[in-house]
Each structure stands twice: as C-alpha cells, then as structure tokens.
Amino acid sequence: MTELLRLATAGSVDDGKSTLIGRLLYDAKGIFEDQLEAIRRSSEQRGNPETDLALLTDGLRAEREQGITIDVAYRYFATPKRKFIIADTPGHTEYTRNMVTGASNAHVSLILIDARKGVIEQTRRHAFLSSMLGVPHMVLCVNKMDLVDWDQARYEQIKSDFMEFAARLNVHDITFIPISALRGDNVVQRSENMWWYDGSPLLNHLESVYIGSDENFIDPRFPVQYVIRSQTPENPDFRGYAGTVASGVLRPGDELLVMPSGTTSRIASIATADGEVAEAFPPMAVVITLEDDIAVSRGDILCRPNNRPSVAHDLEATVCWMDDRSSLSEGKSYFLKHSTRTVRASAQTLQYRLDVNGLHRDEGATELQLNEIGRVSFHCTEPLLVDDYTTNRTTGSFIIIDPATNATVGAGVIRVIATTHASPNVVRHGGRLTRADRAAALGVQGATILFTGLSGAGKSTLAAGVEEAFVRSGRPAFLLDGDNLRHGLNGDLGFSDRDRTENVRRAGEVARMFAEAGTLALIALICPFEEDRRLIRALHDEANLPYAEVFVNTTLEECERRDPKGLYARARAGQLPGFTGIDSTYEMPNNPDLTLGADSGSLPEQVARVVELLEMFAR
Amino acid sequence: MVSDSGEQAGMPGAGSGRYRLSHLGALEAQSIHIFREVAAEFERPVLLFSGGKDSIVMLHLAKKAFWPAPVPFPVLHIDTGRNFDEVLEFRDRHAAALGVRLSVARVQDDIDAGRTLEDTSPGATRNRLQTPTLLRAIAEGRHDAVFGGARRDEEKARAKERIFSFRDQYGQWDPKNQRPELWNIYNARHHKGEHIRVFPLSNWTELDVWHYIRAEGIDVPPIYFAHRRQVFQRDGMLMGVTEHLGPAEDEQVFEAMVRFRTVGDADCTGCVESMAETIDLVIGEVAGTRLTERGATRADDRISEAGMEDRKREGYF
Ligand SMILES: Nc1nc2c(ncn2[C@@H]2O[C@H](COP(=O)(O)OP(=O)(O)O)[C@@H](O)[C@H]2O)c(=O)[nH]1
Numbered sequence: 055m056t057e058l059l060r061l062a063t064a065g066s067v068d069d070g071k072s073t074l075i076g077r078l079l080y081d082a083k084g085i086f087e088d089q090l091e092a093i094r095r096s097s098e099q100r101g102n103p104e105t106d107l108a109l110l111t112d113g114l115r116a117e118r119e120q121g122i123t124i125d126v127a128y129r130y131f132a133t134p135k136r137k138f139i140i141a142d143t144p145g146h147t148e149y150t151r152n153m154v155t156g157a158s159n160a161h162v163s164l165i166l167i168d169a170r171k172g173v174i175e176q177t178r179r180h181a182f183l184s185s186m187l188g189v190p191h192m193v194l195c196v197n198k199m200d201l202v203d204w205d206q207a208r209y210e211q212i213k214s215d216f217m218e219f220a221a222r223l224n225v226h227d228i229t230f231i232p233i234s235a236l237r238g239d240n241v242v243q244r245s246e247n248m249w250w251y252d253g254s255p256l257l258n259h260l261e262s263v264y265i266g267s268d269e270n271f272i273d274p275r276f277p278v279q280y281v282i283r284s285q286t287p288e289n290p291d292f293r294g295y296a297g298t299v300a301s302g303v304l305r306p307g308d309e310l311l312v313m314p315s316g317t318t319s320r321i322a323s324i325a326t327a328d329g330e331v332a333e334a335f336p337p338m339a340v341v342i343t344l345e346d347d348i349a350v351s352r353g354d355i356l357c358r359p360n361n362r363p364s365v366a367h368d369l370e371a372t373v374c375w376m377d378d379r380s381s382l383s384e385g386k387s388y389f390l391k392h393s394t395r396t397v398r399a400s401a402q403t404l405q406y407r408l409d410v411n412g413l414h415r416d417e418g419a420t421e422l423q424l425n426e427i428g429r430v431s432f433h434c435t436e437p438l439l440v441d442d443y444t445t446n447r448t449t450g451s452f453i454i455i456d457p458a459t460n461a462t463v464g465a466g467v468i469r470v471i472a473t474t475h476a477s478p479n480v481v482r483h484g485g486r487l488t489r490a491d492r493a494a495a496l497g498v499q500g501a502t503i504l505f506t507g508l509s510g511a512g513k514s515t516l517a518a519g520v521e522e523a524f525v526r527s528g529r530p531a532f533l534l535d536g537d538n539l540r541h542g543l544n545g546d547l548g549f550s551d552r553d554r555t556e557n558v559r560r561a562g563e564v565a566r567m568f569a570e571a572g573t574l575a576l577i578a579l580i581c582p583f584e585e586d587r588r589l590i591r592a593l594h595d596e597a598n599l600p601y602a603e604v605f606v607n608t609t610l611e612e613c614e615r616r617d618p619k620g621l622y623a624r625a626r627a628g629q630l631p632g633f634t635g636i637d638s639t640y641e642m643p644n645n646p647d648l649t650l651g652a653d654s655g656s657l658p659e660q661v662a663r664v665v666e667l668l669e670m671f672a673r
Numbered sequence: 674m675v676s677d678s679g680e681q682a683g684m685p686g687a688g689s690g691r692y693r694l695s696h697l698g699a700l701e702a703q704s705i706h707i708f709r710e711v712a713a714e715f716e717r718p719v720l721l722f723s724g725g726k727d728s729i730v731m732l733h734l735a736k737k738a739f740w741p742a743p744v745p746f747p748v749l750h751i752d753t754g755r756n757f758d759e760v761l762e763f764r765d766r767h768a769a770a771l772g773v774r775l776s777v778a779r780v781q782d783d784i785d786a787g788r789t790l791e792d793t794s795p796g797a798t799r800n801r802l803q804t805p806t807l808l809r810a811i812a813e814g815r816h817d818a819v820f821g822g823a824r825r826d827e828e829k830a831r832a833k834e835r836i837f838s839f840r841d842q843y844g845q846w847d848p849k850n851q852r853p854e855l856w857n858i859y860n861a862r863h864h865k866g867e868h869i870r871v872f873p874l875s876n877w878t879e880l881d882v883w884h885y886i887r888a889e890g891i892d893v894p895p896i897y898f899a900h901r902r903q904v905f906q907r908d909g910m911l912m913g914v915t916e917h918l919g920p921a922e923d924e925q926v927f928e929a930m931v932r933f934r935t936v937g938d939a940d941c942t943g944c945v946e947s948m949a950e951t952i953d954l955v956i957g958e959v960a961g962t963r964l965t966e967r968g969a970t971r972a973d974d975r976i977s978e979a980g981m982e983d984r985k986r987e988g989y990f
Contacts (some may be wrong), residue, residue, distance in 0.1 A: 134698070159855075269692070298705075
C-alpha cells in the first residue's frame with residue numbers, strides 16, 4: 055500500500071532548496087521531458103550552460119522575473135513506497151506566512167543549511183515555526199558539502215550547534231543528512247564522497263520515516279460538517295452526520311456526546327458510499343448515524359462523554375499575522391473559523407510578541423504586523439470547542455478572517471493549559487518581582503523533572519538520588535512523590551481515570567510553583583497516560599519553565615519480581631482493580647527526554663545522567 | 674524488555690500502524706471533505722463538467738460525498754462548438770445516469786450575440802473564447818462557488834493555486850494576492866458578485882486519476898483508449914481529422930492507433946500514438962511517460978511559458 059507523505063521545505067535564499075527539489079523530482083522521475091526542455095531553454099537564455107534544476111520549481115511570472123520564489127508551490131512525485139506532496143516555501147524572513155502555511159499540514163519539515171554558513175537565524179526560525187505548527191518530523195539537510203571538502207568535522211559541528219538550539223523546541227524526531235544537492239550526493243544515491251555518513255540518503259529516509267502514529271488515535275473528535283438527509287426508496291428515512299474524523303477511532307456502538315448541547319447517544323452505523331465500515335479514524339471522511347433522534351448540526355463536535363474538548367469563550371493562541379494591509383491590535387474584531395464553526399471574536403490582549411527565533415518575548419508590543427508572531431487572548435461571542443494544538447491539529451487551530459475584506463489575515467494555534475474550570479471572576483495577581491529578578495537575587499533557577507514508569511520501577515529512588523545530589527551541593531531541590539501526595543494534597547482522590555488525571559494535574563501545578571520559586575521539582579509518579587504527561591509538559595511550556603521527562607524503563611516482569619510493597623501480588627489476586635501494568639495500561643512515553651533502564655548503569659551513574667540533563671538547561 | 678511488558682499490558686500505540694489509509698484513500702477523503710465544505714458554506718455551487726476524465730472523477734467524488742442523498746448542485750458545460758462528438762455523447766449519457774442537472778452554455782451564442790469576437794484566422798482556436806461564456810454562465814446562474822477539475826501537477830501556474838481560489842467581481846484571479854490556506858480550513862467568505870473557484874482534485878496527479886478510475890471502475894469516454902483514427906502531423910503533434918479540423922494542403926493524412934490524454938477542443942487537442950486499449954495499459958503508459966499531458970497534446974498551452982497564467986488571470990478555468 056502506498057502512503058501519502060506531506061513534506062514542507064524551507065531554507066534561506068541560495069541554500070539550494072530549489073536545486074534539491076529539482077534533483078529529487080528528476081532522480082525520482084517526477085519531471086517530464088517537456089518541463090526539462092523548458093528549463094534547459096530558460097537556463098541557456100540566462101547564459102547558464104548547465105541546466106538549472108532550480109528553475110523547475112519557480113512558478114509564476116513575477117517570480118521568474120525577480121528570480122525568487124515568493125509563494126507556496128506544491129510539487130508531486132511518487133516512488134513505489136510513497137506518494138509525496140511537497141509544499142515548497144521560500145525562506146526569506148518576510149515569508150513566514152508561507153512557511154506557516156506549508157507546515158500546517160506537513161508530516162515532515164525539511165530544512166536546508168548551507169554547510170559553509172552553518173546554523174543561521176533563518177535556520178532557527180524555520181525550526182521554530184515547524185515546532186510551533188506541530189510538524190512531527192524534522193530533517194536537516196546540510197547542503198553544499200562539496201564546497202567544504204565533504205568535511206565530517208564541519209558537519210558534526212553544525213549538528214551540535216543545531217541540537218543545542220533544538221533542545222528548547224517541541225520536536226522529538228530530528229534527522230541530519232549531509233548532502234550535495236547539485237551533485238546528487240545522499241539525495242537519492244548514497245554518497246561515496248561522504249563514506250563516513252552511515253545514515254540513509256534523503257529519499258530513502260523520506261520513504262521510511264514512520265508516520266503511522268502522527269495522528270492522534272486517542273481522543274475521539276468528529277466535527278460535524280454537513281447533515282445528510284435522504285428519502286430515497288432504498289433509504290427512506292436517512293439522517294446522517296457527514297464529516298472528517300479529526301482524531302480518535304470511532305466504532306458502531308460507541309457512546310457519543312454531542313457538544314455543545316451535551317446530549318448523548320450511540321453510533322448506529324458509520325456509513326460511506328462504499329458501504330458501512332467497522333471503524334473510522336483520521337483522516338477518513340464518513341457519515342455517522344446515531345441510535346437516537348437528537349438535534350445535531352454543522353459546527354457540533356461528536357466526542358466521548360469522558361473525553362471532550364473544552365468549551366471556550368476565551369481563547370489563548372499563538373498567532374501568526376499574515377496580512378500586509380492591516381495589523382492585529384487589541385480591541386479589533388474578527389471572524390475565527392475553527393473546524394466547521396465560524397464565530398465573531400475580538401482580540402482582547404496581545405500578551406507578547408516573539409522574536410524570529412521564538413526565543414525572546416517583547417511584552418511591550420502593541421500590535422502584530424505581517425509575518426509577526428505573538429500570544430493573543432481572544433474573546434468569542436459564541437463558544438468554540440477546542441483542544442490544545444499539541445494534542446489535536448484540527449480542534450486546536452483556526453484562521454482569522456477580516457470581516458470587512460473577507461481576507462484570511464492570520465492563523466492561530468490554541469493553547470489549552472489545563473482542565474481547570476476557573477470562574478471568570480478569578481483574576482491573576484502579579485507581584486512586582488519578575489522571574490529574572492528572583493533568579494538574580496537568589497542565584498537559583500527552577501526546573502521540573504517528571505520520573506514516569508511502572509510501580510516499583512525505581513522512580514522514587516532515582517528522584518531521591520537527584521534530590522540529594524542537588525541539595526548537598528547547595529542547590530534547592532524537592533521531591534514530590536506520588537504516594538506521599540496521595541496522603542495529603544491528593545487525599546480526596548481515588549484511582550478512576552478522572553481522579554488519576556486530577557492527581558497528575560495537581561502534582562504538575564505544585565511542581566510548577568516550586569520551579570517558579572527557583573527550586574528543582576522532582577515528580578515521581580507512575581503517570582501512565584501520554585495525555586497526562588503532555589498536560590504537565592504543557593503547564594511548564596506555558597510558563598516557559600525548563601522541563602524534562604525521564605522514563606524509568608523497568609520491565610513489568612522485573613517490577614513484579616521486586617514488588618517492594620506487595621502490590622503486584624494483590625493486583626494479581628484481583629484485590630487492586632485498575633492496577634497499572636496488570637489490568638490498566640501504561641502507555642509508553644513517545645518522546646522522553648531521557649530513558650534509563652537496567653542497562654543504564656548503577657544508581658549513581660543514573661543520577662549523574664539526570665544531573666547532566668539539567669545542566670543542559672542551565673546553558 | 675519493555676516491549677514485552679508493553680504488549681502484556683495491552684499498550685495502545687503498538688497497533689496504531691493499522692489505522693492507515695492508502696494514498697488514494699487519503700486523496701479521496703480530502704476531496705470529499707472539500708465538497709461537503711462547499712455544500713455547507715455556499716448557496717449556489719455549480720460543477721464544471723466537460724465529459725473529460727478529471728470532471729468525471731470529480732463528479733464521482735461529489736456523488737460519494739453526499740451519498741445516499743443526491744448531489745446537491747447542478748453541473749455546467751461550456752460548449753465551444755468544437756468538442757469531440759464522442760465526449761458530448763458521453764457527457765449527456767453520464768449526467769442522465771447520475772441524475773444530475775446538466776446545463777450547457779454555448780460559446781456560439783456569445784459569438785452570435787456579438788459579445789465575443791471570433792478570431793477567424795487560420796489555425797485560430799476557440800480556447801480563449803470560453804472565458805467570457807463561462808463568466809456569463811456564472812453570472813446568470815448566480816453561482817457563488819464553481820468546482821473545477823484542475824490539478825496542481827498540470828503546470829506551473831496551477832502549482833500555486835489555492836483549493837479555494839478567490840475571484841473578484843470580474844471573475845479574475847490575482848496570483849499575488851491569494852488567501853493563505855492552512856490545515857483543512859477553507860475561507861469561503863466573499864461579497865455578492867464575487868465567487869470562489871474550488872479545485873477538489875488539486876493534489877491529484879494524472880497517474881492518481883487513472884489509478885482511481887481503475888480502482889473505482891469509473892466509465893470514461895472511449896477516446897482515452899487506443900483506437901484507429903485518421904490523423905495528420907501539425908507542429909510536432911498528432912491531430913485527429915474531425916468535422917472541426919482538417920489537414921492543410923501540405924499535411925499528410927494517415928491512419929494510426931492513437932489515444933487522447935486530455936479532451937479539450939478537437940481543433941487543438943492532439944493525440945498520442947498508443948496501443949493502450951485497456952485501463953491497465955493506459956496506466957502503464959502514463960507511469961512510463963516522459964511528457965506532461967498538457968505539453969504533449971495541448972496546442973493552447975504552448976503559446977508561451979506564461980500562457981496559462983495569463984489566461985487564468987482573465988478568469989479561465
Ligand atoms: N556547490 C554546490 N552548489 C549548490 C548546491 N546546491 C545548490 N547549489 C547552488 O546554490 C545556488 C542557489 O541554489 P538554489 O537551489 O537556487 O537555492 P534556493 O534559493 O534555496 O532555492 C545555485 O547556484 C545552485 O547551483 C550544492 O550542493 N553544492
């Protein structure tokens with residue numbers, strides 16, 4: 055089965071992006087003779103004896119005249135394994151808009167670096183935008199290796215420069231490939247000049263990068279697009295809800311909650327023109343019929359009673375402004391189109407504007423202009439049904455439409471911080487101290503580490519080791535142990551999924567306060583669900599606090615053998631229903647910052663690894 | 674090892690590889706999403722239907738998008754008066770079979786009424802004349818959304834066009850001022866008199882279209898398959914002899930096995946020599962070909978490198 059892979063490319067002018075795409079298309083036979091002939095002629099007219107493969111991807115006339123690419127162009131090519139859609143976006147600073155557009159749907163973001171120039175501001179910008187748009191995989195092509203004598207040391211230097219920056223991004227799959235787009239080295243064919251590189255050539259990598267888990271298959275969300283009614287003889291009384299599955303897996307018989315009305319029903323069938331299906335998953339376009347006759351219309355979202363989006367009048371979003379004729383400023387009113395619902399909204403506050411690398415915040419900014427990015431709070435006249443963008447690209451995104459011109463003037467990715475239901479009358483009080491003031495005066499900087507793993511994996515032991523190492527060297531650290539928390543703060547919570555999530559949320563909130571205060575907070579918690587771990591991470595990302603996830607990877611077998619508290623034995627005997635690893639799942643962390651297991655050395659060695667990780671933050 | 678204990682614990686994620694669509698399935702899903710979005714957000718959509726393979730596939734997708742209800746909009750053909758008879762016959766039969774309402778806007782009517790001026794010099798085609806007729810039909814039908822079967826792989830100007838492509842009140846496209854298009858959110862807003870051209874096949878290639886035709890068992894006009902025909906050479910292309918087009922004095926007519934890769938006007942659409950009498954053979958040929966379908970067989974696109982962009986600005990398909 056051939057799969058579809060969407061690729062977004064970015065690179066500064068002259069990094070060789072067009073040449074690389076031309077080369078991919080040419081070598082993968084995505085170019086036709088007449089196209090090649092046309093660019094051969096154009097190259098000659100420009101006095102270029104060699105065929106300039108870059109001309110292939112230049113589109114419109116104005117661009118040909120200016121000699122630069124200025125808009126997103128789409129290219130197609132296929133190999134027996136995959137069909138590729140390339141969103142080719144130009145890399146100038148001014149064209150953030152296009153890059154964001156191209157990255158919005160991409161599985162892979164391909165960034166070019168000129169080996170002579172190394173990591174430059176543009177590289178960081180591209181990487182930051184990919185991360186902001188949630189592109190799951192990133193490939194860094196270090197190009198023009200021919201011009202640096204195929205030097206491995208140069209390549210390694212660029213790699214480590216980039217990784218230092220990338221530590222702050224939310225991208226977990228990063229691959230580096232040294233190439234020469236012009237000569238074709240490591241593009242389709244393995245390079246003989248760079249014998250020292252043992253990874254795959256680019257095309258090979260693109261054919262094999264695993265995208266099967268890029269979609270969210272956990273949280274069912276079905277935005278209703280269109281209501282289909284039919285009264286044909288074969289279907290005398292058909293009423294179905296058409297839409298595209300945004301996330302999760304739906305099956306006939308599933309209990310559904312209709313948002314925002316709050317009514318519930320069950321899926322009677324999942325219909326398609328080709329017949330009924332047993333399950334629907336993203337991005338399938340299907341028609342759902344319900345067992346009960348209830349009111350459902352476009353703009354509603356079908357989800358599960360215990361797993362639902364937030365209902366939000368007030369939204370927090372990172373916005374990219376895309377219009378050159380207007381700017382976003384506080385108090386202005388817009389339409390937001392979110393999934394299948396369009397509402398009126400006003401921009402309440404521009405909290406800050408981000409610099410091009412996404413690293414520094416300008417809190418004094420009063421407007422966002424073309425290609426600028428910032429954090430904006432909106433107030434909507436009708437509520438939207440939203441999820442955090444990092445968990446759901448469909449229910450976590452929207453476009454901003456100017457009500458006067460109807461132009462698409464911006465795009466936003468939604469941040470839903472926590473599942474709290476704070477009363478609208480609760481306002482945050484800010485003291486006069488900033489974090490920087492505090493750090494300067496006290497000489498400490500806080501951070502949080504989550505140790506996750508099965509019961510008995512050794513989380514608490516390891517966390518306590520780190521705590522001790524820190525405190526003995528005069529640095530504040532504090533262990534928040536899951537068991538201990540349950541005796542106090544979380545004493546009212548049981549072990550239902552809901553209570554477990556609340557348990558985690560409280561631990562995360564407390565850790566965040568410790569970190570804010572300048573202490574290293576160490577959370578030792580089974581924390582079996584990826585979603586909960588994402589929540590803690592989001593809490594910290596939101597506050598811009600350093601955060602790491604350490605996966606204490608001890609096998610179930612080994613934990614059960616240790617069974618320090620005799621819990622496994624009781625669980626096996628059926629006395630502890632819902633015990634993680636026995637009759638409740640432990641979801642493996644997708645992208646832990648550090649994994650430690652039986653083969654990671656002695657306890658002091660493992661403690662040292664964690665301390666090392668922390669030292670990276672400090673840099 | 675972890676993976677062992679993971680399986681014991683019935684971890685999700687391990688099996689999520691099974692939730693995958695083939696690339697044709699993903700393309701189909703995207704097109705269906707687009708059809709539904711248009712039906713929900715516009716009042717009077719119309720689908721341009723020529724009887725060519727792309728518009729046939731488009732209509733097939735529309736049918737699937739609204740199943741079991743009928744397609745909730747009519748289809749429109751811009752008849753240049755130079756179409757292949759086989760294609761016109763197919764058009765009528767196909768529309769009737771699917772139960773969609775077909776209306777036809779004729780270029781000849783605009784010429785007769787003096788609204789467009791026909792270029793009668795030798796070798797002139799009516800290709801460009803379609804634009805005023807199309808815009809008239811859109812205005813008369815008060816259509817606010819017009820589905821077209823264009824694909825981005827066809828040529829350079831199209832590679833940049835949006836799926837929802839805004840047209841001003843004169844039907845014109847402004848390539849420098851296109852709306853950004855992100856995720857699968859489409860901006861349908863427009864003022865009265867303006868309209869949106871919608872291209873549900875944007876991300877399909879010629880090969881995808883053929884694979885899909887085969888997979889779905891879709892019927893297409895016979896001229897797409899190899900058949901014997903009287904032809905002659907002109908400007909490096911093979912042209913079929915029809916009532917609309919004959920050879921000039923110095924052009925030799927001969928018989929050959931040919932097929933058409935696109936079905937434009939008979940007087941400007943060339944054919945290729947081919948033995949591909951079945952769909953499998955056509956797919957083999959398309960997969961192996963080294964010429965784009967337009968470059969190979971469309972005289973109208975050869976005018977200049979920027980030919981298509983100019984026509985699109987004016988409101989062409
Ligand atoms: N020596 C060398 N030159 C390259 C390589 N890749 C691209 N170039 C040249 O760099 C210039 C800019 O390339 P182009 O593809 O137009 O860059 P773009 O602006 O990123 O699209 C052209 O002159 C290319 O021939 C490479 O791998 N090695």
